[in-house]
Amino acid sequence: MQFLNNERHLTSQPRTGAGLLGLLLAIVLLAGCKKGNGINDSLPAPAAVNRVAFFTDTLTVRTSTVLIDSIISSNNSGLVVGRYADPLFGTVTGRGYVSLALDAPLLVDQTQVYDSVALDMRSDAYRYGDSTKVQRVEVHQLLNALRTDGKPYHTKDDVPYSTTVLGQRQFRPGTKAKSLHIRLSNVLGQVLWNAGQTNQLTAQEQLGRYLNGLALTPGATDNGALLRFGAAAVLRLYHHSVNDPATVLIYTFTGGQSLPHFYHLETDRTGTALAGLTAFRQALSSTATGNRSFVQGTLGIYTKLEFPYLRSLNQFGNSLVLNSATLQLAVPGAVRDSTAARLPILGTTLTNSSNQIRTAFDTGLAGLASTVRPTVITSPRSGLPQVTYTFNLFNYIQAVLAGTIDNNGLLLSPDVQALVFKGGALGNQANTAAPLQVRIYYTRIVQ
Numbered sequence: 001m002q003f004l005n006n007e008r009h010l011t012s013q014p015r016t017g018a019g020l021l022g023l024l025l026a027i028v029l030l031a032g033c034k035k036g037n038g039i040n041d042s043l044p045a046p047a048a049v050n051r052v053a054f055f056t057d058t059l060t061v062r063t064s065t066v067l068i069d070s071i072i073s074s075n076n077s078g079l080v081v082g083r084y085a086d087p088l089f090g091t092v093t094g095r096g097y098v099s100l101a102l103d104a105p106l107l108v109d110q111t112q113v114y115d116s117v118a119l120d121m122r123s124d125a126y127r128y129g130d131s132t133k134v135q136r137v138e139v140h141q142l143l144n145a146l147r148t149d150g151k152p153y154h155t156k157d158d159v160p161y162s163t164t165v166l167g168q169r170q171f172r173p174g175t176k177a178k179s180l181h182i183r184l185s186n187v188l189g190q191v192l193w194n195a196g197q198t199n200q201l202t203a204q205e206q207l208g209r210y211l212n213g214l215a216l217t218p219g220a221t222d223n224g225a226l227l228r229f230g231a232a233a234v235l236r237l238y239h240h241s242v243n244d245p246a247t248v249l250i251y252t253f254t255g256g257q258s259l260p261h262f263y264h265l266e267t268d269r270t271g272t273a274l275a276g277l278t279a280f281r282q283a284l285s286s287t288a289t290g291n292r293s294f295v296q297g298t299l300g301i302y303t304k305l306e307f308p309y310l311r312s313l314n315q316f317g318n319s320l321v322l323n324s325a326t327l328q329l330a331v332p333g334a335v336r337d338s339t340a341a342r343l344p345i346l347g348t349t350l351t352n353s354s355n356q357i358r359t360a361f362d363t364g365l366a367g368l369a370s371t372v373r374p375t376v377i378t379s380p381r382s383g384l385p386q387v388t389y390t391f392n393l394f395n396y397i398q399a400v401l402a403g404t405i406d407n408n409g410l411l412l413s414p415d416v417q418a419l420v421f422k423g424g425a426l427g428n429q430a431n432t433a434a435p436l437q438v439r440i441y442y443t444r445i446v447q
Contacts, residue, residue, distance in 0.1 A: 061438055071416055083135070106251050370392075
């Protein structure tokens with residue numbers, strides 16, 4: 001078998017504290033086990049049995065990286081704009097799309113004169129990438145209005161926009177919130193102004209004749225950071241009265257969360273370990289990616305865990321009682337103060353042979369696992385700090401051995417925070433610097 005070759009008999013080969021703990025767990029859990037339809041069924045009466053505890057840490061675990069369908073990006077008040085070449089995940093490009101509303105009827109007094117048009121938008125302090133590099137935000141006009149039927153937009157969705165750049169702003173993001181004032185083409189400004197002069201912009205439904213919305217894109221050669229901008233961009237139409245040229249007058253068109261908006265993400269993984277990840281629900285083995293799998297919630301990148309020889313434990317039939325099962329995954333690389341903060345919280349999700357997400361409701365398996373945060377420990381191999389995740393696999397293994405669920409494995413699902421990019425790599429069993437470790441304690445009933 002693939003894991004019993006390293007089985008430990010706890011009563012004859014104790015493993016210090018861990019072994020004693022396993023034996024105690026065996027005794028306690030055995031006393032509380034219940035009859036079912038598979039493993040642990042029909043146990044003999046307590047007076048007629050001997051309990052022998054075992055431990056194994058050589059269960060084969062296969063890991064791979066899976067690309068899950070994209071996330072909804074039209075359900076928040078922000079946009080992602082920029083481009084960043086992530087060494088793990090590839091070059092990520094974000095584009096934002098906004099609709100605008102006429103704040104009030106645009107009624108142009110014939111004594112007023114058009115001056116200019118500009119877009120004002122504001123980013124918060126979050127940066128994904130290198131905020132020290134100079135980058136651009138370009139503004140384009142949408143060719144069609146964003147839909148208003150309530151159907152959400154996802155990060156994979158895209159819409160056409162004009163190749164003509166209405167305006168652009170070059171800047172260095174830095175680490176602080178930033179307001180951008182982008183002067184736009186007078187061609188657009190004059191179109192809006194002329195419509196106002198002929199009373200063609202007195203109601204919101206008229207605006208689409210002249211402006212469907214705006215696309216915010218990075219510069220074509222940028223490699224800086226992805227920034228979070230508010231969807232409440234403001235288009236300002238500046239003008240003045242002929243009789244009072246020193247007084248600035250402004251008409252405004254404002255975006256916001258209540259108006260259609262979303263952001264699009266695309267990733268070019270060329271030149272990275274994930275270059276072979278090209279299709280949704282494809283599983284790319286960790287043996288092909290440097291003995292690593294990957295997780296990144298915003299980009300839809302999950303790790304899949306498979307236990308191909310798990311049912312070999314059923315050779316013991318009803319004489320086996322599972323006591324505990326844990327899995328520890330380590331993050332390769334040196335640990336810095338911010339390492340854990342840049343990694344996602346992970347949960348476990350059931351899957352099928354097609355790498356689709358299945359819920360506990362689908363299978364009747366509740367309490368599969370709680371979410372797990374990255375933790376810094378001292379590596380027993382190197383004595384250095386190492387970031388790890390530790391999962392309780394008891395419910396999953398118990399259900400597989402009992403035959404209540406198929407052994408299709410688990411997906412490690414990274415949490416998705418609004419417009420936050422958290423991700424990293426996880427070592428597999430062959431990764432010497434960050435090895436995956438599994439520990440199973442079980443008891444065999446000997447009459």
